[in-house]
Amino acid sequence: MGNFFKHRFVGRWPARGAKILWLLSRLVRTKTIGIDQIKSLPKVIFAHWHGDEIALLPRLGNLGITILVSHSKDGEIMAKAAWSLGYRITRGSSSRGAAGGLLALVKAVRDGHNAGLAVDGPRGPRGKCKPGVVRLAQKTGVPLFPIGVAASRKFVFKKTWNQAYLPLPFARQVFFFDKPMYFQNTTDADSMGRHCRLVEEALCHAHDRSEVELTRWMRS
16 A cells, blocks of 8 residues: 555656646746747757756756756656656766766767756756866757746745745746857866856856846836
8 A cells, every 4th residue: 555655646746746837837927038049950958057947847848858867866856847847857967977967968969859957056056067068068069058047026945055946926037048159179177167167157147138138028
């Protein structure tokens, strides 16, 4: 009886939670800016900060994105939820399993899929780009698109390290897809550090632009 309950209810709740998240996202008025850039490209990499994923997940599942999810218990929940929203899943992280996770993402992109990655995870520090996303862009030669998100009203999970948030029903939100980034295949520490700083600057710029566009929208 215990195993039956675990499989039937506990095992299914991430997918059901994802469905609720999808329904809630339809109550948020969303404006997407810059996504037309990707329509002529065979494959792309999407980069975002940790914390924005709850806003992004229910909206981008139709773009053929493979995402990297950690091997933790929280990662297992995330994997089931994301899969039910249309994402392809590979397991790994920027710490344990990093090499395997990166190789799986490289293979997914080379097989013709898009990829998405929170660049400052899985443990932070918040707002600091890890090398994984740069290596992915280098090894595949695929453009990286920074995404900025702004929401007019949201519930912030203050006890989370990344300050994850949920856009509230009837709020407005803006997704801003900034200009594509390309990286030369250099592996020395100084070059990698510079590349990571460029990604950080680009994501900060994308977030600033999303805030500007949201303010204009609210005033119109």
